[in-house]
Amino acid sequence: MKMESAVKGETRKKILDLAEALLLSHGYHGFSYQQISKVLGVRNAAIHYHFPHKTDLGVALIQRYRRRFARFTDSQQLLSGREQLERYFELSETYFAKDRQICPSGVLSTEFPRLPEIMQAEASAFIDEMRSWAVLIALKGRAEATMTYAGEAEAIGAVLFSTLQGALQLARIDENILVTVKNQIRAMLGINMAGLHEKADK
Amino acid sequence: MKMESAVKGETRKKILDLAEALLLSHGYHGFSYQQISKVLGVRNAAIHYHFPHKTDLGVALIQRYRRRFARFTDSQQLLSGREQLERYFELSETYFAKDRQICPSGVLSTEFPRLPEIMQAEASAFIDEMRSWAVLIALKGRAEATMTYAGEAEAIGAVLFSTLQGALQLARIDENILVTVKNQIRAMLGINMAGLHEKADK
DNA sequence: GACAGCTTACTAACCGGTAAGTAGAGTCAG
DNA sequence: CTGACTCTACTTACCGGTTAGTAAGCTGTC
Numbered sequence: 001m002k003m004e005s006a007v008k009g010e011t012r013k014k015i016l017d018l019a020e021a022l023l024l025s026h027g028y029h030g031f032s033y034q035q036i037s038k039v040l041g042v043r044n045a046a047i048h049y050h051f052p053h054k055t056d057l058g059v060a061l062i063q064r065y066r067r068r069f070a071r072f073t074d075s076q077q078l079l080s081g082r083e084q085l086e087r088y089f090e091l092s093e094t095y096f097a098k099d100r101q102i103c104p105s106g107v108l109s110t111e112f113p114r115l116p117e118i119m120q121a122e123a124s125a126f127i128d129e130m131r132s133w134a135v136l137i138a139l140k141g142r143a144e145a146t147m148t149y150a151g152e153a154e155a156i157g158a159v160l161f162s163t164l165q166g167a168l169q170l171a172r173i174d175e176n177i178l179v180t181v182k183n184q185i186r187a188m189l190g191i192n193m194a195g196l197h198e199k200a201d202k
Numbered sequence: 203m204k205m206e207s208a209v210k211g212e213t214r215k216k217i218l219d220l221a222e223a224l225l226l227s228h229g230y231h232g233f234s235y236q237q238i239s240k241v242l243g244v245r246n247a248a249i250h251y252h253f254p255h256k257t258d259l260g261v262a263l264i265q266r267y268r269r270r271f272a273r274f275t276d277s278q279q280l281l282s283g284r285e286q287l288e289r290y291f292e293l294s295e296t297y298f299a300k301d302r303q304i305c306p307s308g309v310l311s312t313e314f315p316r317l318p319e320i321m322q323a324e325a326s327a328f329i330d331e332m333r334s335w336a337v338l339i340a341l342k343g344r345a346e347a348t349m350t351y352a353g354e355a356e357a358i359g360a361v362l363f364s365t366l367q368g369a370l371q372l373a374r375i376d377e378n379i380l381v382t383v384k385n386q387i388r389a390m391l392g393i394n395m396a397g398l399h400e401k402a403d404k
Numbered sequence: 405g406a407c408a409g410c411t412t413a414c415t416a417a418c419c420g421g422t423a424a425g426t427a428g429a430g431t432c433a434g
Numbered sequence: 435c436t437g438a439c440t441c442t443a444c445t446t447a448c449c450g451g452t453t454a455g456t457a458a459g460c461t462g463t464c
Binding site (some may be wrong): 236254 | 418
């Protein structure tokens with residue numbers, strides 16, 4: 001017997017969504033088709049129908065991330081550098097709030113050497129896009145004089161990206177580190193938060 | 203027939219060394235007893251003899267890291283904050299040079315939710331020790347006026363630790379990021395490297 | 405009747421883990 | 435000095451479960 005599901009790309013989308021959550025909490029090698037099929041109430045082979053190899057699923061996941069991130073940066077274009085920075089911060093906050101996930105770049109760079117080649121290529125491109133966006137934020141912030149810093153925007157972007165990735169992972173062990181680090185980055189970029197959203201670390 | 207090996211804790215040490223390399227490049231769930239036993243030329247069960255459960259091996263690995271790190275910080279006590287910082291930097295450089303490994307804290311925090319409880323406890327303690335050392339460096343640097351920064355030493359330590367962990371992982375994709383980030387951190391701590399060891403990023 | 409979207413039923417390889425046996429070195433009583 | 439015993443450090447031979455992956459069949463919709 002066949003049943004419900006009905007809508008066209010429904011199952012495929014559900015697989016991607018579940019795989020994404022599993023990727024961010026367990027890593028690429030840390031989840032299996034079984035885990036997905038069990039939750040979705042389908043058979044293992046149903047997933048192989050949509051994604052013949054696990055690599056196909058992995059690539060699809062990263063490509064979706066890249067499309068999403070491109071839309072995200074597009075939507076942020078008109079904001080000030082300072083506001084863009086806050087949105088960048090919010091991204092990591094969102095991951096953490098959702099079951100202590102870490103950011104995709106963190107998973108992908110950690111597992112990088114064990115990833116299939118096609119996934120490595122996608123991951124590299126994605127990570128470079130995330131890094132580049134951080135650089136653009138730093139550039140814009142300096143141009144608008146809403147940020148002040150010594151050195152190149154390239155280096156600030158690199159620090160921004162690295163720090164958030166590291167802090168998001170370490171937040172699994174020490175919850176305070178994310179807020180602490182963000183405040184310190186703001187301070188280092190000459191951003192005075194005078195009583196705004198988040199309180200300084202005690 | 204028995205043979206060679208001879209020395210007392212030889213095999214056990216070889217297992218630990220190999221497992222360590224595998225942990226740093228592939229992650230805890232990314233290596234198996236088979237991989238170790240194959241390289242060592244022993245049977246699978248030989249590893250189970252020394253480490254009945256994989257968890258035992260994992261715990262032993264972290265405990266060894268903790269002992270090593272304690273010796274490291276002890277040996278650095280008398281150095282200036284600035285010199286201690288450089289040695290802290292060198293730690294990550296060493297990992298990267300060795301087969302693009304990432305630091306243990308990176309692996310452990312990434313895999314944290316899937317780690318057995320006993321390993322989580324060890325990992326938490328270890329990571330807190332690494333974080334604390336970064337804070338001590340910041341404190342000493344400020345006390346000696348070899349570093350200058352706004353905000354608390356706690357926050358500087360957190361940024362230092364997070365940034366290096368993130369950058370070391372991202373260096374697998376973008377080799378330059380480690381050097382770039384270190385230079386920027388020095389700049390942010392008011393450290394002028396005037397033509398010293400490493401060139402500034404272009 | 406063609407096709408999308410599954411299911412059933414399977415495979416080979418590998419996972420961590422265990423039980424039982426054994427070679428060799430060391431210990432000790434007579 | 436020797437035979438009996440014990441301990442360490444394995445090996446051989448398994449176990450049940452899980453992994454990704456495949457082939458073939460079925461069903462509802464257009």
